[in-house]
Amino acid sequence: MSANGGILPSFVADNPLSPHRFNRPNRGQLNDPKPSVRVITPRLRNGIIFAVTAHVLWGLFPLFWRQLSQVDSVELVCHRIIWATVILSILVPIQLLRSSQDEFQAYLGKLRRPSTWLLHGVAGMLIFANWMAFIWAVNHGRVLEASLGYYINPLLNVLMGVVFLGERLSRPQWLAITIAAIGVSAMTAAAGKLPWVSLVMATSFASYSLAKKKAQLDSFAGLLIEMSVLIVPAIVYVLIVHSRGEGSMGQISWRIDALLVCGGLATLVPLGFFAAAAQRTPLALIGILQYVGPTLQFLIGAVYLGETMGRGRVLGFSLIWCGSAIFLANAVRAAKKQLRQAKTLPSDSVGLDGVSGVSQHVELVTDDASVDR
Structure with missing residues (x-):
């Protein structure tokens, strides 16, 4: 038998001019029945790009919503609900038509459960509160408070996991939460009042994430149910303000009309990128990018x-950044651990993204069900 295992004659395998020449495997490779695979695959790389794109778009949201500062915040949120529902009513049926028979039946089975409608109904109310607080903050010169809410949110997510899901936190996580709480207290003491916008945003979004975690429908299908709960009150409100001559659609300019319609699209585009990222990227990496x-x-x-950065706000943000840094370092360690595990996985246990064989339960969780911003 030739040195190459009998596949080709040795003079062909070892001939430097032969097109069939290849490097002779070492003893370890020959004895390893389950070779490892490359972790950074094109699929994983695309997933990271999609995740970064989604978070950048969410980060730029204040610039978009400020273009609609002439519109009352409640009316603006109602238009966002209406136009998001219109687009979802087209996207979700297309999604279902492209799904397998088993997936379609599973979806119908979930729709028949009262708990699905109850959880998504509660989620709809919570996302309304979150959207309302965010848009109000943006259009009233409180973007810093809005950003503070999303810095606090990951910490509040894990705290809710302890309270409602019986999860256990590591010492770094407890330290991060404690430091962030001190930061909020420092801001409160300096301003003489709670940063209520930040707390409403963080609490509503963490509660929304918890409801979505239990509901277990994908992003678009779940969001359509939530919007269907809100669509009737939203339409009624818009009709009432128009009957009073206070409505914005068709009353200010064609540019405002176009932006109101695009509000639904702006809601769904980053969510679509994130859903694509969640299918390709470990949750630990996605959590870092949040x-x-x-x-x-x-x-x-x-x-x-x-916007003004007084001493109290500087101190508060500094403490919250410190807590977030500790929290983020913990997430980075979790991500590195996943990648190290992935490098040792046999090829027959690895999915398309190169890491799907790794447990994706990490202490920092941001799945696609919790990002409908």
Whole structure:
């Protein structure tokens, strides 16, 4: 038998001019029945690009919604609900038509459960509160408070996991939460009042994430149910303000009309990128990237819009950044651990993204069900 295992004669395999020449495997490779695979695959690379794109778009949201500052915040959120529902009513049926018979039946089975409608109904109310607080903050010169809400949100997510899901936190996570709480207290003491916009945003979004985690429908299908719960009150409100001559659609300019319609699209485009990323990227890596959005929002508020940064706010943000850094370092360690595990996986246990054989349960969780911003 030839040195190459009998596949080709040795003079062909070892001939440097032969087109069939290949490097002779070492003893370890010959004895390893389950070779490892490359972790950074094109699919994983695309997933990271999709995740970064989604978070950058969310981070730039203040620039978009400020173009609609002439519109009342409640009416603006109602238009966002209406136009998002219109687009979802087209996208979700297309999604279902492209799904397998088993997936379609599973979807129908979930729709028949009262718990699905209850959880998504609650989620709809929570996302309304979150959208309302965010748009109000943006259009009233409080983008820094909005960014603060999304810095606090990951910490509040894991705290809710302890309270409602019985999860256990590591010491770094407890330390991060404690430091962030001190930061919020410092801001409260300096301003003489709670940063209520930040707390409403963080609490509503963390509660929304918890409801979506239990509901287990994908992003678009779940969001359509949530919007269907809100669509009737939204339409009624818009009709009432128009009957009073206070409505914005068709009353200000064609540019405002176009932006109101695009509000639904702006809601769904980053969500689509994130859903694509979640299918290709480990949750630990996605969790690390979630700080891109609030960081961009902070820069927009502090640098572009020139919002005031008093001493109390500087101290509060510094403490919250410190807590977030500890939290982020913990997430980076989790991501590195996943990648190390992936490198040792046999090829027959690895999915298309190169890491799907690795457990994706990490202490920092941001799945596609919790990002309908």
